[in-house]
Amino acid sequence: xxxSIRLVVVVTLICLxxxxxxxxxxxxxxxxxxxxxxxxxxxxxxxxxxxxxxxxEELSVAVDAATTNIYWKTEKGYxxxxxAPNGYSGVIKLMLGFTREGDFWSYKVLSHSETPGLxxxxxxxxxxxxxERSAADTKWKTTKDGGDIVPITAATISSRAVCxxxxxxxxxxxxIQKKEEM
Numbered sequence: 001x002x003x004s005i006r007l008v009v010v011v012t013l014i015c016l017x018x019x020x021x022x023x024x025x026x027x028x029x030x031x032x033x034x035x036x037x038x039x040x041x042x043x044x045x046x047x048x049x050x051x052x053x054x055x056x057e058e059l060s061v062a063v064d065a066a067t068t069n070i071y072w073k074t075e076k077g078y079x080x081x082x083x084a085p086n087g088y089s090g091v092i093k094l095m096l097g098f099t100r101e102g103d104f105w106s107y108k109v110l111s112h113s114e115t116p117g118l119x120x121x122x123x124x125x126x127x128x129x130x131x132e133r134s135a136a137d138t139k140w141k142t143t144k145d146g147g148d149i150v151p152i153t154a155a156t157i158s159s160r161a162v163c164x165x166x167x168x169x170x171x172x173x174x175x176i177q178k179k180e181e182m
Contacts, residue, residue, distance in 0.1 A: 081093065
């Protein structure tokens with residue numbers, strides 16, 4: 001009986017010390033993680049806009065009665081985060097960039113879980129199929145769906161998801177333009 005109590009006390013102490021160490025590590029790393037995430041977002045914003053985009057300001061726009069999007073405005077254009085929930089392996093998070101002249105400039109993949117070697121090409125070669133196009137004049141669908149975007153071979157679902165996110169981004173961009181005309 002005494003042995004059992006001793007084991008319970010020892011295990012409890014080990015658990016308490018472990019929980020304290022994990023909590024301490026969490027507190028120590030919380031601020032650096034937040035700063036790194038902020039820096040990565042800033043880098044993504046500048047990466048999707050034409051070269052030389054200066055500092056930016058964060059704003060919001062109502063797309064419709066139920067949807068408000070945050071976007072970032074610079075002298076060169078606008079950047080916004082968009083999610084494609086219909087990727088092959090889950091959600092694809094993108095940063096989209098639009099010029100003030102009305103062109104979709106580029107995008108940067110913030111996160112995805114697409115198949116390596118296939119759908120993962122959305123972060124590389126597929127970008128050439130969509131960047132620097134007129135936001136309004138492009139059919140943001142793959143050629144298999146009646147649009148003008150050539151999908152990644154064997155990764156049509158990933159390509160469709162990116163096109164869908166860009167299409168929704170175009171709607172946000174149009175709302176931004178309306179807001180600025182007022």
